[in-house]
Amino acid sequence: MTGDAPARPLLSCRCCGLVSRNPHAACDAVASCRCPRCGHPLHPRQPGSLQKTWAYLAASVMLYVPANVLPIMSTTNFFRQDTYTIVGGIAELWIEASWVLAVIVFTASIAVPLLKIGALALLAWSVRYAPHWRRVERARLYRVVEAVGHWSMLDVYVVVLLSGVVHFGRLASVHPEPGLLAFGAVVVLTMLASRSFDPRLIWQEPRADG
């Protein structure tokens, strides 16, 4: 019932699921073709998967610092000005005794981006240096990363909504700050990193096709 496709004579369309015969299977070429049913490109492996993953990861690590150091939002409240970083916003929720929300925002804004960067780095590293190590668990880890990735946008929406509703001039107003852009970029870049990673690499035999 189960088995690998050794020379990859079969290609499965990632968009519509149709299985086609690989016209380049005999010569082991990396040439791509398109799905005869829906026209989506067919590849034995996503081209440049590891390079793209590492590039997006490096960019997101660089932006992670400004995203957490710079303020993401400033408030004016009865002539008093405050700026909030990501951690500051969570601290405020915690002090106001909204513990459930504080935990949700902490998970979405701090835990998920860090775990995602760490997990993707581990997955990309292990393809080359530990190909046989815990494959089923690594496959599951990748599915978790894909599923939770977009939840980090939470803080971006919070600031956007607050700047839309709180505009009473100097009495009370909320403005977005540059840290928000860096944070949003980290979220999008880590999503691109996880989409570039080809989970089929986890099951690839070493030296099979480089």
Next chain:
Amino acid sequence: MSQDIVLCEQCDAVHRWRPLASSEVARCRRCGAVIARGHRLSVSGLLALTVAAGVMLAVAVSTPVMTLQLRGDESAATLLDAIAATWGAGERLVAASAALTAIVAPAVLIALRLVILWPMWQGRCPNHLAWCMRALHEASHWNMVEVLLVGAVVSVVRIASMAPSMPGPGMVAFAALTLLLAALEAAGIKHLWQELS
């Protein structure tokens, strides 16, 4: 190529295919990923869900997500107002990404499903089916309505310390939209290829 073989999308393991009963889930023997789900909704059922989601999206973006009261003044903001305010404050990329993930992506998902499902419901073959299916596959990764909903709840709590705040009808509509889109996602659309070929 015959349709009695299916490959796992995540690891390329080869499996023999058999049709699934509704609520049955086929998982890969090797990596455990979901290969396919049995579907119980007909084309008319899918179309009904899609139309409902379209109505909810229209309500969600045009009515206030929350209202705020301060010294007799009331401020109500729809999602569009909030995105316009962010754009006006100079954070244009942030405003654009919020608009793309919370309005454009769900709108595209709903519109493409309508383009596919409406002709099928009338017994015709949809135009540009392959293009629509590919666009649907791409757009589904960028829909974040459920995250926006939680963000709206967090926002209401955050400003409660500043002034009395209330969730508005837009938030209820976003909650309904989240459920409808989740139901559509679970109901699937790729299996319609088999009905059409």
